[in-house]
Amino acid sequence: MAKRPHMDCYAVGDHAEFAKTVTDYDVYAFAGIVGDFYGVHVNEEYAKTTRFERRIAQGALSVGFLATVMGYMAAKAPNPGAVSYRYDITFNAPVYLGDTVTARLELAEKDEDRNTCVFNATVTNQKGGVVASGRTYLKVL
DSSP states (O other): OOOOGGGTTOOTTOEEEEEEEOOHHHHHHHHHHHOOOOHHHHOHHHHHTSTTSSOBOOHHHHHHHHHHHHHHHHTTSOTTOEEEEEEEEEEOSOOBTTOEEEEEEEEEEEEGGGTEEEEEEEEEOTTSOEEEEEEEEEEEO
């Protein structure tokens, strides 16, 4: 199939990232939005009894940070644009309150026939530890 001009705005190796220090507010606000009030996220005394020994952020919050970066990538496409449609993410380590995480996407491959960009996705903490990793997919419209 012929190369589609709207895929020209993406090149393998393109990357973007977003960094943020995770706060108590982030965890409670996210819990309020999605309803994830599990004790390990919002109850310090409960969290002390877990293997984490203190509160951790919801894993889906890290996916949300990747979604922020997907928005940056989608914005590169000309009208009518692009949308994220798939996240294959593994949670590798906990994110503790006070951690500064960096969500990063790097374009690994372009599927011209399906108008799809496939990104390697990582979320790392301030120590360089990978807390989440996998792939995300962007459909160019």
